Amino acid sequence: MVNVASNxxxxxxxxxxQLAALSLLAAPRVALHDLSLIPNSAVAAALVFAPAAIWIAATLRSPARSPLLTLLVIGIFYGVILALGHNLFWDEVFTTVTPGLGGNLEGTLSPGTEEVVLRGAMSVSSLFTGAGTGLVCGLVAVLIQFLRGRAARR
Incomplete structure (x- = not known):
């Protein structure tokens, strides 16, 4: 078991x-996407993939014992940024249509309580999205490390 608290x-x-600062590279995309300021284009793709590529490169150039763990931590920081950004821009995103609970829960909660529930669910989802992004980046870094080691042994 890796003890992150020790050092x-x-x-x-x-x-x-520094890991938190690396995660901030993805913050512009959160704001620009939530405010609908970027079209689906090469710019949008760059805002998605460039931060992840930089995270992987920075991690592989560091003395990290476990790139998977390092990138998972960056991803968790990114999830916090996602949650904060989505909460910050909530009213701008939902200017015309207010989200609501459906099914058996429709109309059972006050509008304020319903918004708290929806924002909470969105925040948890953002944390999982960030962690998942970090995990995928970590797996890519481990694969790159493996391939580098294999090539070096030849």
């Missing part, structure tokens, strides 16, 4: 503040 810099390859 996160040696375990994760960088101090936690």
């Amino acid at each position: 996160p810099k040696t375990t994760l390859g960088r101090p936690l503040w």
Whole structure:
């Protein structure tokens, strides 16, 4: 078991503040997407893939013992950014249509309580999305590391 608390810099390859700073590279996409300021284009693709590529490159260039763990931590920070951004831009996103609970829960809660439930669900979903993104990036980094090691042995 990896003990991050003992010395996160040696375990994760960088101090936690640097991992948090790396996750901020994805923040512009959150805001621009929520405000519908970027069309579906090469710019949108760059805003999605460039931060992840930088995270992977920075992690592979660090002395991280486990790139998977390091990128998972970056992903969790990214999930927090997603949750904060989506909550911050909630009213702008839903200017014409207000989200609501459906099915058996439709109309059973006050509008304020319903919004708290929906924002909470969105926040949890954002955290899972960030962690999942970090996990996928971590798996890519592990694959790159494996292929590098294999090539070096030849």
